[in-house]
Amino acid sequence: MRILVLGSGGREHALVWKLLQSRSVSHVWCAPGNGGICAEAECVEADLRDIWALADLAARLEADLTVVGPEAPLVLGIADEFARRGLALLGPSKEAAKLEGSKVFAKEFMARHKIPTSRTYGVFDRANAAREALKTIASPVVLKADGLCAGKGVLVASEHREAGAFIARAMEQREFGESGSLLLMEEALRGTELSYIVLTDGEHITPLAPTQDHKRAFEGDQGPNTGGMGAYSADGMLSPSLEDQILSTIVRPAIAGLATEGRAYNGFLYCGVMLTSAGPKVLEFNCRLGDPETQPLMMRVGSDLAQALQAAAEGHLDEVQILWKPGASTCVVMASGGYPGTFDVGKRIDGLEQAAEFTGAKVFHAGTRRKDDTYYTCSGRVLGVTAVGPSLGSATDLAYQAAQHIKFEGAHYRKDIARHSRQTLAAGGDQSG
Ligand code: AMP
Numbered sequence: 001m002r003i004l005v006l007g008s009g010g011r012e013h014a015l016v017w018k019l020l021q022s023r024s025v026s027h028v029w030c031a032p033g034n035g036g037i038c039a040e041a042e043c044v045e046a047d048l049r050d051i052w053a054l055a056d057l058a059a060r061l062e063a064d065l066t067v068v069g070p071e072a073p074l075v076l077g078i079a080d081e082f083a084r085r086g087l088a089l090l091g092p093s094k095e096a097a098k099l100e101g102s103k104v105f106a107k108e109f110m111a112r113h114k115i116p117t118s119r120t121y122g123v124f125d126r127a128n129a130a131r132e133a134l135k136t137i138a139s140p141v142v143l144k145a146d147g148l149c150a151g152k153g154v155l156v157a158s159e160h161r162e163a164g165a166f167i168a169r170a171m172e173q174r175e176f177g178e179s180g181s182l183l184l185m186e187e188a189l190r191g192t193e194l195s196y197i198v199l200t201d202g203e204h205i206t207p208l209a210p211t212q213d214h215k216r217a218f219e220g221d222q223g224p225n226t227g228g229m230g231a232y233s234a235d236g237m238l239s240p241s242l243e244d245q246i247l248s249t250i251v252r253p254a255i256a257g258l259a260t261e262g263r264a265y266n267g268f269l270y271c272g273v274m275l276t277s278a279g280p281k282v283l284e285f286n287c288r289l290g291d292p293e294t295q296p297l298m299m300r301v302g303s304d305l306a307q308a309l310q311a312a313a314e315g316h317l318d319e320v321q322i323l324w325k326p327g328a329s330t331c332v333v334m335a336s337g338g339y340p341g342t343f344d345v346g347k348r349i350d351g352l353e354q355a356a357e358f359t360g361a362k363v364f365h366a367g368t369r370r371k372d373d374t375y376y377t378c379s380g381r382v383l384g385v386t387a388v389g390p391s392l393g394s395a396t397d398l399a400y401q402a403a404q405h406i407k408f409e410g411a412h413y414r415k416d417i418a419r420h421s422r423q424t425l426a427a428g429g430d431q432s433g
Contacts (some may be wrong), residue, residue: 005030014294100287109261131164195271195273200317272285368382
């Protein structure tokens with residue numbers, strides 16, 4: 001198979017790395033890719049918002065399958081354009097990708113299909129109406145801009161002043177552009193968060209190993225939200241009964257609901273779940289793999305990934321299994337100084353060769369570019385230092401040992417990724433029932 005991967009982050013590096021190990025794969029391209037990906041696969045320039053040019057590219061390369069990393073091309077309808085041209089692609093249709101593209105749509109979809117989620121307080125298209133409603137709701141409250149906001153459109157407000165400021169930023173200062181023209185207000189849930197991702201062909205479902213990510217910038221879950229500062233996966237994270245509950249109350253109703261509504265779905269469905277004392281509830285759906293969750297996941301895949309992705313795209317996922325290496329894996333994200341606020345780019349990265357010498361560790365590139373044989377930073381999240389091990393502790397130790405050797409001006413990373421994690425997750429303390 002000849003596979004084209006779309007995207008430029010650590011998620012895409014991990015996908016490319018794993019696909020290159022698949023026996024069924026003869027060639028992998030990545031568009032546009034990044035510095036690290038270009039050292040391992042052929043990178044092609046591309047604009048991920050131009051879905052027509054991406055279809056031209058897949059046709060010109062004669063790719064047998066295109067795998068979409070990020071959400072933007074899916075929400076724009078890349079799957080529909082590929083289908084129209086008879087090109088194979090893994091990813092949901094535009095009508096199905098609304099699950100991620102519109103938080104209000106996702107909430108209404110969950111209500112239609114009785115999928116457990118937090119209570120909706122209201123949907124607002126005017127700032128004053130949102131402020132009025134806020135007066136009647138006790139804190140904490142969660143505010144969500146309806147459209148795609150690159151992870152910045154959600155606020156869990158512990159007090160009304162904070163919520164009021166968010167309403168002004170989204171609806172009056174238009175910080176998120178069109179994405180903030182509708183605002184969703186919902187109940188704040190308490191409990192333990194989990195990323196539960198499945199691969200589907202629209203009918204059959206293959207769950208991936210569960211993962212947890214760390215969204216806050218600093219240790220102890222302090223500081224602003226980021227795209228993700230690390231993630232891990234370990235055997236036994238979920239008890240079989242809790243996993244069954246997630247599948248029967250969330251995943252299967254969602255896949256069946258998409259099918260009955262005629263929304264063609266194949267690819268990854270990411271369920272952001274809060275394990276509350278009243279059972280698992282959905283925080284969000286994404287229509288693609290998570291980043292950084294993909295990095296620890298790919299390191300644990302023990303079978304031919306390309307075959308599974310092709311089977312999902314072609315509608316016979318029931319014929320293929322994904323095998324998982326026993327043990328655990330951990331990804332530590334190294335970020336540019338100042339991230340997630342303003343940060344400098346163009347810093348030289350040293351120590352990558354030393355880090356590469358640790359058996360069981362792999363440095364995935366997120367925001368790097370390569371010039372001659374030297375790598376430079378070019379984004380907020382720069383590298384995902386990832387390692388596998390027989391236990392969560394050993395995988396995490398190995399990731400940190402490798403990370404210690406990597407240096408660039410301003411580099412920062414959390415020292416507590418997967419450190420305080422319980423091996424088995426349990427229901428959290430949601431008092432709301
Ligand atoms: P989302 O993009 O909807 O997942 O929101 C980003 C993050 O905000 C989630 O990973 C949670 O940490 C938090 N969050 C979202 N919705 C809620 C909620 N209803 N209750 C508590 N936390 C939430």
